[in-house]
Amino acid sequence: MVSFSTFVRSDGAPIYTQIVQFIQRGIAAGTILSGDELPSRRVLSALLGVNPNTIQKAYRILEDEGLIQSHSGAKSCVSASPEQREKIREQLLCDDVRKLIQALRQSGVEKAEAAALVERLWDES
Amino acid sequence: MVSFSTFVRSDGAPIYTQIVQFIQRGIAAGTILSGDELPSRRVLSALLGVNPNTIQKAYRILEDEGLIQSHSGAKSCVSASPEQREKIREQLLCDDVRKLIQALRQSGVEKAEAAALVERLWDES
């Protein structure tokens, strides 16, 4: 069963987006494995204090991406192949890093300072 | 006069937010200096192809932060003290980097790999 105990609702991003990313990153990290059962829409909605439709929206997106499978009546489960996992990991990482690089460049930061900043702040979180 | 020639409208973030960040990062980088005139609401809206109200919203935020000054009838101009500049630079950088670190952590990336990734992707953009 996929655990949401480490899930933290953060900034202004939509909840369903945060849920999608939580699953995606869990798969990328290897924390969430293929075959793992997902909490039902009703259970997770009660757990996170949101509407079941919000969970459904997130699960729907993940299913469209081929990362989970849903069968009417039964619990949904993760179904990410190793190829998908590696692909999504690479994509997530590059997207995140590129976004930071663009921001730092606009702030006049150089390559060396950027890398140093990442290492310095890594342990403070 | 503050130039928007390097401004590129990117992802799904609100335009007024992107404008605010563009100015903030320009000040942090030293590209935009105190005393520089800003394009008027109408001129910039025509330049970027958006509504004047969108520009007004961005300028209003910057004024509330004390980074620019507006006098009814006259052009707005940048008014960021060196202390403000350093403060905003530190804040922007840390916010951006911390956001990345949190994302990479969730994806199971280690500190060394993160720094290496930043350096590797730095020259590809």
Add this chain to the structure above:
DNA sequence: AAAACTGTATCAGTTAAGTAATACGGTTTG
């Protein structure tokens, strides 16, 4: 002074997010 600019304010329209209630059919469990 007149024209052309400027910032400011107000109202309206569209879209998306989030919540809510309800219903139906399939699967699992006792």
Add this chain to the structure above:
DNA sequence: CAAACCGTATTACTTAACTGATACAGTTTT
């Protein structure tokens, strides 16, 4: 079989974000 769960679908409402159009008063420029 029956109860309890599951996924799915539909409709409606509220709120905020974002954009758009217009009008008004002050400043600059000629």
